Amino acid sequence: MKSKNRREFLKDSLGAAGAVAAAGAVGGRNTLASAAASSDRVDGANDRLRVALIGCGGQGRGDLMKMLQIKTVECVGLCDVDDDQSARALKMVTDNTSSKPALITKDFRKVLDDKTIDAVIVGTPDHWHALPTIMACQAGKDVYVEKPLSVSIAEGRIMVNAARKYNRVVQMGTQQRSAPHYKDAIDYVQSGKLGKVRLVRAWSYQDWLGDIPKVDDGEPPASVDYDMWLGPAPKRAFNKNRFHFNFRWFWDYAGGLMTDWGAHMIDVANWGMGIKAPTSASSAGGKFGFPDDGEETPDTQQVMWNFPGFSMIWEHATAIGRGPFDRDHGVEFHGNDATLVIDRGGWEVHSETKRVSGHSRYRSMGEPRQSNGGHDYHFLHVKNFVDCVRDRGKPNSDVEIGHNSMIACHLGNIAFRLGRTVRWDVDKECFISDPEAEKFLMREYRDPWRLPAI
Numbered sequence: 463m464k465s466k467n468r469r470e471f472l473k474d475s476l477g478a479a480g481a482v483a484a485a486g487a488v489g490g491r492n493t494l495a496s497a498a499a500s501s502d503r504v505d506g507a508n509d510r511l512r513v514a515l516i517g518c519g520g521q522g523r524g525d526l527m528k529m530l531q532i533k534t535v536e537c538v539g540l541c542d543v544d545d546d547q548s549a550r551a552l553k554m555v556t557d558n559t560s561s562k563p564a565l566i567t568k569d570f571r572k573v574l575d576d577k578t579i580d581a582v583i584v585g586t587p588d589h590w591h592a593l594p595t596i597m598a599c600q601a602g603k604d605v606y607v608e609k610p611l612s613v614s615i616a617e618g619r620i621m622v623n624a625a626r627k628y629n630r631v632v633q634m635g636t637q638q639r640s641a642p643h644y645k646d647a648i649d650y651v652q653s654g655k656l657g658k659v660r661l662v663r664a665w666s667y668q669d670w671l672g673d674i675p676k677v678d679d680g681e682p683p684a685s686v687d688y689d690m691w692l693g694p695a696p697k698r699a700f701n702k703n704r705f706h707f708n709f710r711w712f713w714d715y716a717g718g719l720m721t722d723w724g725a726h727m728i729d730v731a732n733w734g735m736g737i738k739a740p741t742s743a744s745s746a747g748g749k750f751g752f753p754d755d756g757e758e759t760p761d762t763q764q765v766m767w768n769f770p771g772f773s774m775i776w777e778h779a780t781a782i783g784r785g786p787f788d789r790d791h792g793v794e795f796h797g798n799d800a801t802l803v804i805d806r807g808g809w810e811v812h813s814e815t816k817r818v819s820g821h822s823r824y825r826s827m828g829e830p831r832q833s834n835g836g837h838d839y840h841f842l843h844v845k846n847f848v849d850c851v852r853d854r855g856k857p858n859s860d861v862e863i864g865h866n867s868m869i870a871c872h873l874g875n876i877a878f879r880l881g882r883t884v885r886w887d888v889d890k891e892c893f894i895s896d897p898e899a900e901k902f903l904m905r906e907y908r909d910p911w912r913l914p915a916i
Contacts, residue, residue: 511848514539514563515583516570516594518551519706521608522585525635526551528844529583529606530559535848539565541573545685568687570594574601581631581851584608587709588716589695589905592617595632596914599624604631604851606844609725611864613716615872616904616913618865619891623916625861633847633857634864636729638806640846641839643832644730647802647809651734656797656811662731662774663794666723669783673752674703674711694911703756711757713879718759719778720878721871723791729859729867730793730804731774739869740767740774742885745878751781765874776874808833876902 511534515526518540529535537555540563542548548566556562565576573579574597581604584594588610595607605625611634612618625632638644651659679699682688688700695714698704709715710722717724732738747763749755765776783790792805801812810831843858850857869891876899877884885894893899907913 509534509852511535511851512538512578512580513583514541514565514573514576514579514581515551515585516541516573517584517586517590517608518542518544518547519585521635522583523551523554524840525583525585525606525608525844527554527558528838528841529848530555531841532845532848536561537563539563539567539573539576539579541565541567541570543568543687543690544683546683568690571597574598574603579603581605587691588721589613589709589714590693592621592913593694593911595621596624596916599628599630599632600914602628602630604847606633606635606847607861607864608635609864610717610721610871611725611861611868613721614903614905615869615891618868620913620916622862622865624914627916629854631847631850631854631857632861633843633850634725634859634861635843636726636859636864636867637840637843638726638730639733639858639863640843641806641834642837642842643808643834644733644804644839646832647804648730648734650809650811651795651802652736655800656795656802657799657814658771659735659795659797660772661794661796662735662772663777663786663796664724664727664731664774664792665777665785665789666719666727666791667777667779667783667785668719668723668790669781671719671780673755673781674708674757676754676756677701677703692908694905694907694913696908708757711759713758716759717871717875718757718763719780720759720763720765720776720875721868723778724776724871724874725864725868727791727793728774728776728870729863731795732863732867732870734793734795735769735772737769738866739888739891740769740873740886741888742768742883743870743873743877744883745874747878751779760878763874763878765870765877767870767873774870806834872902 513529513535515522526537530537540548540551552563552566565573567573573582582598584591584605584607591607592612595605598605612621679701682700704712711718743765745763745765747760749761751761761780763778767774786794787803789805792803795802799814803810808831846858873884873886880899884896884899887894
């Protein structure tokens with residue numbers, strides 16, 4: 463993209479951002495101060511994209527490493543509440559590039575105040591996805607945010623609103639959307655060759671995830687700003703079970719496998735069926751595999767959603783790996799004539815059975831397993847984001863696509879926690895005559911953090 467077009471775009475979009483500067487002020491810092499100045503950016507000779515990583519754990523580092531494979535991308539900032547994580551990210555950057563990030567901080571607001579930064583990667587724990595994303599949009603920066611998009615439905619809607627209001631490119635890290643073999647499979651589903659699809663099943667059976675023995679509370683590592691790690695989540699004593707990777711299994715910070723892997727597989731299901739959200743959800747399950755371990759979220763769970771004309775089922779389990787079709791993860795589109803099954807390794811079509819002399823047989827459809835062809839679609843997904851930052855297009859996993867897919871995941875968990883069916887108004891994005899369920903739409907934020915109303 464030419465520099466002139468880039469400067470014109472920034473000028474137009476940042477003019478709108480200035481109108482709501484107060485909404486971006488959290489804890490006394492106005493993150494929009496840098497937005498006004500960012501219109502003065504001048505692209506370098508190679509039109510370099512200057513990015514910063516917020517959340518330097520394993521997934522964030524993986525996203526950054528993929529982005530740095532694009533030679534016009536430069537990492538200029540690293541942010542993590544844990545100095546050890548920042549140090550790992552710094553070593554990765556310096557070992558693999560000729561540059562060194564100028565900004566290393568524990569406070570993501572300093573990243574947003576930096577007028578030299580064009581885009582951010584949000585690789586934080588799930589409860590920290592919404593605020594940095596929203597405030598980055600307000601500060602005139604584009605965002606690649608890891609899945610799941612949010613920890614509540616209302617957070618997701620505000621993230622969409624922020625991206626639209628400030629004309630930002632926001633991509634959720636559901637990389638299947640950029641995988642050629644997923645696109646081919648979705649085209650097949652939508653071609654009508656399966657007949658009417660009346661059942662969709664998605665699942666994640668993760669045998670490498672076991673129990674987490676209970677441990678006593680303790681002191682956080684000296685390298686960690688623990689209060690900042692908690693952020694808007696409730697104040698609690700430090701417990702290593704709830705920290706770093708294992709935060710996924712506690713309601714304060716995440717939604718278990720339902721949101722961790724459901725963010726991927728339900729997104730594929732939504733894509734294939736061309737739908738936004740279900741009209742109802744019910745759920746069963748519990749801590750059946752490890753009832754006495756330290757986790758909160760269910761190790762075994764099933765969810766059923768209703769949609770107009772079809773139903774969808776989710777299944778997950780930890781410490782066992784033999785899921786439907788002998789795959790540990792996947793999505794099944796079950797039509798009247800045939801069934802398509804897809805996972806990250808490829809897809810295949812199974813013909814429907816026909817009764818012949820009291821026996822069943824399969825009619826060959828001529829559709830053997832189609833592999834992903836060795837594509838690095840994590841890289842393709844990151845590249846899609848960078849391309850859209852350049853040309854201002856809509857990315858493959860646009861924030862609204864991510865939000866819509868997360869609605870089903872959140873509804874499944876809400877139904878599980880309430881122990882009953884919940885009904886959902888798809889257009890209004892609210893529960894139907896259910897004040898108890900409405901309490902789960904937005905999580906309460908701990909002072910001084912506030913979610914802007916956009």
